[in-house]
Amino acid sequence: MTYTSNLIEKLLIFICCLMIYLLQDDMAIGVVMILISIIISGFLSYFDDDRIKTVLTVGFFVLSCFYPALIVFMPLIAYDMFFHKYQYLNLFGIIPLFYFSRSASIQTASIYLIITILCILARYHTEEENKLHAKYNELSDKTREMSLQLEKQNNDLIKNQDNELYVATLNERNRIAREIHDNVGHLLSSAILQSGALLTIIRDDKIREHIKTLNDTLSQAMNSIRNSVHELYDESIDLNARIEDIINQFTFCEISYEYDFSSNPGKKLKYAFISIVKEALSNIMRHSDATRASVAFREHPALYQMIIRDNGTVKSYSMDNGLGLKNMIDRVHAFNGNFNVITENGFEIFVSIPKEGFQT
DSSP: HHHHHHHHHHHHHHHHHHHHHTTTTTTHHHHHHHHHHHHHHHHHHHOOHHHHHHHHHHHHHHHHOOGGGOOOGGGHHHHTTTTTTTTTGGGGGGGHHHHHHHHHHHHHHHHHHHHHHHHHHHHHHHHHHHHHHHHHHHHHHHHHHHHHHHHEEEHHHHHHHHHHHHHHHHHHHHHHHHIIIIHHHHHHHHHHHHHHHHHHHHHHHHHHHHHOOOOOOHHHHHHHHHHHHHHHHTTTTOOHHHHHHOOOOOOOOSEEEEEEOOOOHHHHHHHHHHHHHHHHHHHHHOOOOOOEEEEEEEEEESEEEEEEEEEEOOOOOSSSSSSHHHHHHHHTTTTTOOOEOOOTTTEEEEEEEEEETTOO
């Protein structure tokens, strides 16, 4: 929009200058003067480099001293330098303009003066429009940035709420498991002991048979509740919180942590991940000269992925030797997973475990 306005304004200024030029008596090499003015004006619009603009403007004014016919088109050239940081260069145009005013008629000089004033006003209008456009772009960018920040904060808030809800659910499961264990489990244990005591003192075979059936039923109920309590407790284990506790206790070097599991892995897999992280960080402290390490958990549609990396110098290692690596490999293979070690730019453990069949 601004560029189009500049072209329209310069076209109008050119037409006005051309009308004054055509009123002059000396029309020798007229077309050449017009072309020179158009070319230099076009270059001033095309190039943004201040040095090029300076050379073109001063060059035109100097050329006007030798070819007075160019003086008529000075407003067209000066247009690009008005309200520019080098606008004082327009003062060089006073010299050829002085000679022009001496030979021109009062009417022509007056029209030329009016065109110059209009040129200044047009340039001022364009500069104000440019400032408003720049301010609009700045406000638009700030608004877009604020919108993105608000969206990010909203997503973080939703994520935190989901995480808090997840933690609260796990804590509630843990509380229910403890209450069942402490209350119902205690009552069932007492009932089993009482029924067992009755079996030892009652001699009637029919009554003993009924009490034995009752004792067996209570024992089955106790086993069922015990299994349910263990399942509730295992599900209440927060893998992310456990890994964070392990990392917070790791002070050997700087460590970064990333957790991107949306589902809840099974209890056995949780214990396997926890054990592998403990062993890997322990190996870093014992065998590595690393200054930075990282632990990342990522979930994909068909598998879980864990990456433990450090930037230490790898001297020598063997997958067959060393109890720590072997234990990690055995844990991963128990879930039909893949265990790989990468030694480029440090030591990296890459673990991938399929989801199917290992959610319990």
